Amino acid sequence: MQIVDGKKIFTIVTINPGSTSTKIGVYRNDQKVFIENIYHTKEELEQFDCVQSQLMYRAKLVENACRVNQVNLDDVDSFVARGGGMASCVSGVYSVNDQLIYDCQTARTGVSHPAMLACQIARYLESRYGGRALVFNPPDVDEFQDLARISGIKGMYRDSHVHCLNQKEAAHRYCLEKGIRYEDHNFVVAHIGGGVSFTAHRKGKMIDSNDNLAGDGPMTPTRVGSFPTVKIIKMAYSGKYTYKQMEELLTRKGGLYSHLGTDDMREIVCRIRHGDEYAKLCTDAMAYQFGKAIGSCAAALQGKVEAIIITGGVAHSTYVIDQIRPYVEWIAPVWVLPGEYELAALARGAWQALTGEAEVLEYTGDPVFKGFHAARYGL
Numbered sequence: 495m496q497i498v499d500g501k502k503i504f505t506i507v508t509i510n511p512g513s514t515s516t517k518i519g520v521y522r523n524d525q526k527v528f529i530e531n532i533y534h535t536k537e538e539l540e541q542f543d544c545v546q547s548q549l550m551y552r553a554k555l556v557e558n559a560c561r562v563n564q565v566n567l568d569d570v571d572s573f574v575a576r577g578g579g580m581a582s583c584v585s586g587v588y589s590v591n592d593q594l595i596y597d598c599q600t601a602r603t604g605v606s607h608p609a610m611l612a613c614q615i616a617r618y619l620e621s622r623y624g625g626r627a628l629v630f631n632p633p634d635v636d637e638f639q640d641l642a643r644i645s646g647i648k649g650m651y652r653d654s655h656v657h658c659l660n661q662k663e664a665a666h667r668y669c670l671e672k673g674i675r676y677e678d679h680n681f682v683v684a685h686i687g688g689g690v691s692f693t694a695h696r697k698g699k700m701i702d703s704n705d706n707l708a709g710d711g712p713m714t715p716t717r718v719g720s721f722p723t724v725k726i727i728k729m730a731y732s733g734k735y736t737y738k739q740m741e742e743l744l745t746r747k748g749g750l751y752s753h754l755g756t757d758d759m760r761e762i763v764c765r766i767r768h769g770d771e772y773a774k775l776c777t778d779a780m781a782y783q784f785g786k787a788i789g790s791c792a793a794a795l796q797g798k799v800e801a802i803i804i805t806g807g808v809a810h811s812t813y814v815i816d817q818i819r820p821y822v823e824w825i826a827p828v829w830v831l832p833g834e835y836e837l838a839a840l841a842r843g844a845w846q847a848l849t850g851e852a853e854v855l856e857y858t859g860d861p862v863f864k865g866f867h868a869a870r871y872g873l
Contacts, residue, residue: 502849503522503523504522504523504571504572504844504845504848504849505520505521505522505565505569505570505571506520506521506522506523506570506571506572506573506574506840506841506844506845506848507519507520507556507560507565507567507570507572507573507574507619507625508520508521508574508575508836508837508840508841508844509556509573509574509575509576509612509615509616509840510575510576510609510612510836510837510840511548511552511576511608511609511611511612511615512608512609513607513608513688514533514534514539515531515532515533515534516531516532516534516552516555516556516608517529517530517531517532517836517837518530518531518532518555518556518559518560518837519837519838519840519841520560520563520565521837521838521841521845523841523845524838524841524842524845526838526841527563527565528563529837530559530563532555532559544606545601545606545607545608545610545611546599546601546606546610546611548608548611549611549614549615549618550618552608552611552615553614553615553618553619556615556619557619567619567622567623567625568623568624570619570623570624570625571625571626571844571848572625572626572627572628572844572847572848573615573616573619573620573625573626573627573628574616574627574628574629574630574840574841574843574844575590575612575613575615575616575627575628575629575630575840576609576612576629576630576632576633576659576836576840577598577609577612577613577629577630577631577632577633577634578598578603578607578608578609578610578612578632578633578634579597579598579599579600579601579602579603579605579606579607579609579610579634580594580597580598580602580603580629580632580634580857580859581597581602581634581859581860581861581862582634582635582636582653582654582861582862582863583632583634583635583636583855583857583861583862584635584636584637584855584862585631585635585637585658585662586630586631586852586853586855587628587629587630587843587844587846587847587852587853587854587855588628588629588630588632588854588855588856588857589626589627589628589854589855589856589857590613590616590617590620590627590628590629590857591856591857593857593858593859594613594629594857594859595613595614595617596859597859598610598611598612598613598614599614602859603634603655603707605707607707609632609633612629613627613629616628616629626847626848628843628844628847628854629857630659630839630840630843630844630847631658631659631662631839631843632658632659633655633656633657633658633659633706633707634654634655635654635656635658635700636653636654636861636862636863637654637699637700637701637862638652638654638700638701638702638703638863639701639702640866641702642701642702642703642794643863643866651863651865652705652710653705653707653708654700654703654705655691655705655706655707655708656685656691656693656700656703656706657685657687657689657691657706657806658700659836659839659840660685660805660806660834660835660836660839661683661685661691661693661695661700661805662676662700662839663835663836663838663839663842664683664685664803664805664831664835665681665683665695665803667831667835668681668801668803668829668831674800676695676698677697677698678697679697679800679801680694680695680696680697680795680798680799680800681695681799681800681801681802681803682694682695682788682791682792682795682799682801682802682803682825682826683695683802683803683804683805684784684787684788684802684803684804684805684806685706685805685806686714686784686804686805686806686807686808686809686814687714687715687806687807687808687834688714688715688716688717688757688807689706689714689716689717690704690706690711690712690714690717690784690787690806690808691703691704691706691711692704692711692712692784692787692788692790692791693791694791694792694794694795696795701794701795702791702794703791704720704787709744709745711787712780712783712784712786712787713748713749713750713779713780713783714748714749714750714780714808715749715750715751715757715759715762715780715808716745716746716747716748716749716750716751716757717744717745717746717748717749718743718744718745718748718749718752719748719749719783726744749780750762750776750777750780753772753776754772754773754776759807759808759810759811759814760811762777763777763811763813763814766813777813777814777817778817780814781814781817781818781821782817782821784814784818784821785818785820785821785822786821788802788818788821788822788825789821789822789825792822792825792826797825799825799826800826801826801827801828801829802822802823802825802826802827802828802829803829803830803831804818804828804829804830804831805830805831805832805833805834805835806832806833806834807832807833807834809830809831809832809833810832810833815828815830
């Protein structure tokens with residue numbers, strides 16, 4: 495920590511590993527010093543036999559990026575990570591402890607994703623340079639109301655896997671601009687990218703959403719989305735696909751990629767502009783599904799919606815946004831914040847923790863939801 499003109503200045507390193515890139519940021523309090531997005535080729539990642547084995551490769555990239563940008567890692571006050579792979583938890587700032595590390599190492603959610611490396615990288619850097627390893631608003635945050643948990647199979651419940659970090663940051667930015675409190679209003683927040691989450695925010699809590707991790711919800715540029723279950727069962731048992739091939743089809747080669755051979759929205763919109771009717775049909779269908787998902791969140795909020803906030807990478811496409819608007823703008827004003835603000839959100843969370851404005855929570859591994867009370871429901 496430095497003191498400049500009587501003000502405490504904290505140096506914060508933000509860490510967000512993704513499927514094809516590692517995003518790194520350095521902030522002084524909440525002010526950006528630099529951001530670097532390091533892309534990984536398919537060939538680079540194929541040298542690793544699993545996600546967990548990428549740990550030191552990605553950790554060294556964070557170290558090198560800081561050094562190249564003349565950041566003295568010994569002066570860092572906090573290494574703050576996105577998180578992922580944890581048991582369901584409440585929103586907030588968490589200290590990186592042994593239980594959190596173990597759950598991420600073992601992918602407790604059941605899905606191995608590079609996000610689970612984030613807290614491990616933070617712990618590694620903390621052990622070498624000091625500072626404090628933190629996690630803020632991980633994708634494992636669960637604020638669901640009980641009505642949202644019930645599925646059509648007894649004992650199988652709907653889980654909360656939401657782009658919590660970017661969604662809450664987008665909502666906070668809207669509230670800051672409008673001079674209102676996030677905790678006092680209801681919002682529908684849509685994160686639209688390769689994966690999507692459409693979430694009903696009720697007075698500071700995310701009470702319902704599609705399961706982004708499990709492929710629930712609308713089709714996306716790369717994902718199939720919700721689909722008649724019997725047809726999926728028939729595909730899975732047809733003998734034509736291995737488990738890995740089915741997973742790849744549903745999560746990485748579905749959606750617009752399946753129809754058009756690309757998930758690049760710029761290319762797709764260009765094709766539409768040049769008269770590709772099928773590209774238009776598929777993209778319009780995706781936007782139509784997005785609109786329906788927003789409408790379902792508005793229903794969960796009983797129509798009491800302050801604003802519809804759309805964020806994420808696909809929100810850069812004015813074509814897609816223009817297709818969504820007619821389906822939803824009658825519900826509430828539409829506010830578009832294109833891109834992802836996860837690094838800035840991480841910096842804000844760590845800064846609040848360092849100043850004492852936000853409580854630092856202790857991760858226990860005890861999930862938020864452990865099933866419905868047996869006596870109350872006669873189970």
